[in-house]
Amino acid sequence: MAETPLQVTDKETPTPPVVSIPQVLIGSAKQAVLQVQEYSFLAAQAVTNIFSRPLYFQDTLDQMDQIGVGSIPIVLLTGFFIGAVMVLQTASQFVRFGQTSLTGDAVSLALVRELGPTLTSLLVTGRCASGIASELGSMLVTEQVDAMRAMGTDPSRKLVTPRVIATILVLPLLTAFCDFIGLVGGCVAAVFTLRLGVVQFWTRAVNALDFADIMQGLTKPLVFGFILSTVGCYRGLTVRGGTQGVGRATTQAVVISSVLIIVADTFLTKLALYLAEKVF
Amino acid sequence: MEPTISFREVRLGFDEGDVVRGLSFEVFPRETLVLLGETGTGKTLSLKMAAGLLRPLAGEVTVLGRQVSRMAEKELLSFRREIGFVFQEGALFDSMTVEENVAFRLREEKVPEEEIEPKVREALRFVELEHAIDQVPPELSGGMRRRASIARALITRPPIVLYDSPTAGLDPVTAQTIIALILRLRDIYGVTALLATHRLQDGFALANFYFDTASNRVVPNSGKRAGERPESESATRFAVLRDGNIFFEGSPEELAATKDPYLKRFLV
Numbered sequence: 001m002a003e004t005p006l007q008v009t010d011k012e013t014p015t016p017p018v019v020s021i022p023q024v025l026i027g028s029a030k031q032a033v034l035q036v037q038e039y040s041f042l043a044a045q046a047v048t049n050i051f052s053r054p055l056y057f058q059d060t061l062d063q064m065d066q067i068g069v070g071s072i073p074i075v076l077l078t079g080f081f082i083g084a085v086m087v088l089q090t091a092s093q094f095v096r097f098g099q100t101s102l103t104g105d106a107v108s109l110a111l112v113r114e115l116g117p118t119l120t121s122l123l124v125t126g127r128c129a130s131g132i133a134s135e136l137g138s139m140l141v142t143e144q145v146d147a148m149r150a151m152g153t154d155p156s157r158k159l160v161t162p163r164v165i166a167t168i169l170v171l172p173l174l175t176a177f178c179d180f181i182g183l184v185g186g187c188v189a190a191v192f193t194l195r196l197g198v199v200q201f202w203t204r205a206v207n208a209l210d211f212a213d214i215m216q217g218l219t220k221p222l223v224f225g226f227i228l229s230t231v232g233c234y235r236g237l238t239v240r241g242g243t244q245g246v247g248r249a250t251t252q253a254v255v256i257s258s259v260l261i262i263v264a265d266t267f268l269t270k271l272a273l274y275l276a277e278k279v280f
Numbered sequence: 281m282e283p284t285i286s287f288r289e290v291r292l293g294f295d296e297g298d299v300v301r302g303l304s305f306e307v308f309p310r311e312t313l314v315l316l317g318e319t320g321t322g323k324t325l326s327l328k329m330a331a332g333l334l335r336p337l338a339g340e341v342t343v344l345g346r347q348v349s350r351m352a353e354k355e356l357l358s359f360r361r362e363i364g365f366v367f368q369e370g371a372l373f374d375s376m377t378v379e380e381n382v383a384f385r386l387r388e389e390k391v392p393e394e395e396i397e398p399k400v401r402e403a404l405r406f407v408e409l410e411h412a413i414d415q416v417p418p419e420l421s422g423g424m425r426r427r428a429s430i431a432r433a434l435i436t437r438p439p440i441v442l443y444d445s446p447t448a449g450l451d452p453v454t455a456q457t458i459i460a461l462i463l464r465l466r467d468i469y470g471v472t473a474l475l476a477t478h479r480l481q482d483g484f485a486l487a488n489f490y491f492d493t494a495s496n497r498v499v500p501n502s503g504k505r506a507g508e509r510p511e512s513e514s515a516t517r518f519a520v521l522r523d524g525n526i527f528f529e530g531s532p533e534e535l536a537a538t539k540d541p542y543l544k545r546f547l548v
Contacts, residue, residue, distance in 0.1 A: 054388075138374075146333050147371035151385045151432075152360045154353075 068170030083185030104204030136236025290339035317521035364433030
């Protein structure tokens with residue numbers, strides 16, 4: 001027992017328990033399952049919140065502005081140059097067969113079906129999943145989330161659902177911008193390097209597209225938007241370890257969202273091709 | 281008399297082990313219970329369990345006659361409107377102005393805008409922060425943030441206010457201002473309070489002073505002891521936490537007269 005205020009108390013430093021490798025592996029597996037369960041619960045809650053009050057329209061509009069309008073410059077800039085690069089890469093092959101006129105078809109199909117949705121989603125992930133995770137993570141470590149709960153407000157309604165709805169709504173629009181500006185970039189490259197006519201490029205590019213292609217290109221961002229926003233929110237709201245934890249959560253949000261988007265893209269593409277064959 | 285807040289054999293812990301170990305105490309109407317203890321003894325956890333922000337692993341937490349520990353989150357959200365919570369660092373929403381922070385709960389409850397402004401101004405006037413109504417939290421000093429947090433907690437006049445180390449990290453003068461505010465809140469509105477702190481002087485200030493509404497000043501209790509005060513007057517008790525449990529519970533006089541070496545460390 002400490003006799004003076006400056007004397008160290010009788011608290012003993014506990015000896016850390018000895019753990020074996022299987023115990024560590026089992027512990028990690030349990031942790032992973034728990035995280036998937038927590039994520040699924042949060043994602044489901046974000047969706048079910050839409051069907052009951054209170055709804056936060058203003059917060060949703062604010063998020064649409066931040067996520068959507070704020071992402072337009074990077075989406076347009078990147079889309080333009082991706083379209084141009086695609087023309088340069090594909091044209092070198094088409095030139096060998098004297099089929100440079102097919103450049104518009106190739107660029108159009110690749111952009112609308114695949115590159116537009118995936119690239120836009122990855123760009124928005126880099127910009128917004130990280131932003132969502134760091135914002136919510138900072139709110140969590142400074143007890144703002146607890147303060148919200150203490151005042152009778154459900155953070156999943158006030159913070160998560162508006163971000164999820166906003167991302168799902170704006171991502172197809174951003175994808176459409178990216179597709180269009182990509183074709184513009186492709187057209188510029190085709191005109192200056194292949195000496196193709198503007199009308200010829202656009203006619204082939206537009207005619208190459210079916211309804212199924214556009215459906216595929218604009219449906220994928222809905223899923224990608226859901227993934228990036230829910231992962232961002234989940235990582236933000238499960239931050240551990242103060243400001244260092246916020247940084248870690250931000251990185252994890254981007255990495256996990258990006259990987260999930262690319263994995264989901266594979267399955268969505270297969271599904272879209274199947275539906276295009278059977279339905280459209 | 282029915283206690284306003286009651287903890288019975290409450291346990292709470294994390295992966296590292298139990299932090300709160302069989303905690304039991306009661307807070308009666310208009311009473312202020314000062315939870316005194318070192319860092320990591322479970323003071324903040326106790327407050328969060330009282331507000332239903334954390335669920336105990338075992339035991340019962342009863343607030344205003346309702347078992348908070350067994351309520352679903354949805355029920356708790358509406359129940360928490362009966363409780364004001366002043367967080368350690370204020371926990372003000374960074375992206376909102378002081379006005380929006382203080383009015384947050386009213387706007388959530390869809391109170392008409394024309395009723396919100398006078399209420400917010402009244403709450404800010406109470407904490408002497410009306411001039412900062414349009415400022416954002418990063419522009420405020422530590423003391424101003426605590427005052428804004430108190431204004432936010434009292435905006436709906438809750439019967440219970442929970443204070444988590446309201447003077448931590450503040451200079452002595454600002455800390456006195458915050459304690460004077462807590463006194464005013466207690467003596468004007470008659471709130472029941474649970475105050476977590478590691479500063480003994482906060483507890484003694486609450487015990488030895490009261491806010492005189494006639495002179496509009498904080499004045500000493502003039503030596504009246506706990507048993508000598510009229511029943512209508514607010515009482516202050518201490519509960520010293522050690523290793524997640526109550527080590528001492530009693531009046532300020534009993535604490536001041538203690539011979540226990542551990543408690544004496546707080547009195548130095």
